Amino acid sequence: MSDVKELVIIGSGPAGHTAAIYAARANLRPFMFEGYVTGGPAGGQLTTTTEVENFPGFPEAVEGPELMRLFRKQSARFGTEMVGEDVSEVDFSKRLFTVKSESRGVKTKAVIIATGATARRMGVPNEEKMWNNGISACAVCDGALPFFRNQPLMVIGGGDTAVEEATYLTKFGSVVYLVHRRDELRASKIMQKRALENEKIEIMWNTVLEDAVGEQFVTGAQVKNVKSMEVKEIPVAGIFYAIGHTPNTQAFKGQIDLDESGYIKVKEGTQETSVEGVFAAGDVQDHKYRQAVTAAGSGCAAALEAERWLATQA
Numbered sequence: 328m329s330d331v332k333e334l335v336i337i338g339s340g341p342a343g344h345t346a347a348i349y350a351a352r353a354n355l356r357p358f359m360f361e362g363y364v365t366g367g368p369a370g371g372q373l374t375t376t377t378e379v380e381n382f383p384g385f386p387e388a389v390e391g392p393e394l395m396r397l398f399r400k401q402s403a404r405f406g407t408e409m410v411g412e413d414v415s416e417v418d419f420s421k422r423l424f425t426v427k428s429e430s431r432g433v434k435t436k437a438v439i440i441a442t443g444a445t446a447r448r449m450g451v452p453n454e455e456k457m458w459n460n461g462i463s464a465c466a467v468c469d470g471a472l473p474f475f476r477n478q479p480l481m482v483i484g485g486g487d488t489a490v491e492e493a494t495y496l497t498k499f500g501s502v503v504y505l506v507h508r509r510d511e512l513r514a515s516k517i518m519q520k521r522a523l524e525n526e527k528i529e530i531m532w533n534t535v536l537e538d539a540v541g542e543q544f545v546t547g548a549q550v551k552n553v554k555s556m557e558v559k560e561i562p563v564a565g566i567f568y569a570i571g572h573t574p575n576t577q578a579f580k581g582q583i584d585l586d587e588s589g590y591i592k593v594k595e596g597t598q599e600t601s602v603e604g605v606f607a608a609g610d611v612q613d614h615k616y617r618q619a620v621t622a623a624g625s626g627c628a629a630a631l632e633a634e635r636w637l638a639t640q641a
C-alpha cells in the first residue's frame with residue numbers, strides 16, 4: 328500500500344494546476360494526470376489560444392501556452408508529480424478510489440476532477456487548416472486581434488454565447504453576421520433583444536456554415552440557407568464558433584452525478600461532487616463563466632476542501 332496517494336488531480340488547465348499548487352503547499356503531494364488527447368493537450372484550452380489579456384497580473388497580455396507553462400512550473404516547484412496521460416477509467420464506488428490510465432492504476436484517498444470542456448467544432452472541410460488563422464472558438468479570447476479590426480466577422484450559433492460573442496465582436500468588426508441554423512434564437516430574451524437591437528449585428532436565419540474560404544487566412548465563409556438551399560460566399564476575416572461546449576466527463580459517467588448536459592454537479596457553494604472525497608473544479612463543472620481566472624479560483628477552493636476533508640479522515 329506504499330503507493331497510495333493522498334490526492335489525485337485529473338486535468339492540467341488553470342483549475343487543475345491551481346488545485347495542485349494549493350495542495351502541494353499543504354504537503355498533500357498531489358499526483359496529476361495531465362491529460363494528453365481527450366479534451367485537448369496538457370494545459371487545456373489556453374494552450375490553443377493566442378494572447379490572453381484578461382488574466383490578472385499580466386497587464387501586457389500573455390500567450391496562452393506561456394501562461395500554462397508558468398502554471399505548470401509553479402505546480403512542479405512545490406512538488407506536484409505529473410504524468411502526461413489521459414485517465415480512461417475510475418472507480419469511486421469504494422475507498423481507496425482507483426484512477427486508471429492506459430499504463431497505470433493509482434489508488435488515492437481523494438480526487439479533484441478538472442478535466443475541462445471542449446468547444447464543439449463544426450467539422451467543415453477547411454477547419455483544421457484555418458484553426459487560429461481566422462477560425463476561433465472564443466471571441467472573448469481572440470476578437471481583439473489586429474487582423475479582425477474593422478473587418479466583417481461571423482459568429483455561428485444561436486445561444487447565449489453566440490449572442491454575447493457577436494455583441495462583443497461589434498467593438499472590433501465592421502459588421503458581425505450571426506449565423507443560426509433555425510429561425511429562432513435559443514438565447515435568453517434579454518440577450519436576443521441585445522442582438523436584434525444592435526445595428527452592427529446582422530442575423531442570418533436558417534443558415535449553416537458549409538466551409539471557410541481562404542488560402543492561409545480566412546477571407547470568407549460559404550454558407551447555405553437550409554430553406555431555400557441557396558449557397559453563397561460572404562467575405563469575412565473571422566469565423567467564431569459558439570455552438571456550445573462538451574464537458575470532458577466521459578471517464579466519470581456512472582461514477583458521479585452529472586447534469587443533463589454532462590457537466591459534473593457540485594453542491595451549491597462548494598466544489599463537492601456526489602461522492603464524498605471527490606471534488607470538481609473549472610469548466611467541467613461550470614458552463615456559465617468558463618474563464619481561466621474563475622477556473623483557477625474554483626481549483627483553489629477544491630484543494631482547500633480536499634485538504635479539510637482529508638484531515639477529517641485521518
Ligand code: NDP
Pocket residue numbers: 449483484485486487488489491508509512513514535569570571572614615
Ligand atoms: P447552447 O447549447 O445554449 O447553444 C448552442 C447554440 O449552437 C444553439 O443555438 C444551437 O442551435 C447551435 N448549434 C449547436 N450545434 C450546432 C451545429 N452543429 N451547427 C450549427 N449550430 C449549432 O450553448 P451556449 O454556449 O450558448 O450556452 C451554454 C450555457 O451557458 C447555456 O445554459 C447558456 O444560457 C449559458 N450562458 C450564459 C451566459 C450568460 O448568462 N451571460 C453567457 C453564455 C452562456 P439550436 O438552437 O438549433 O440547438
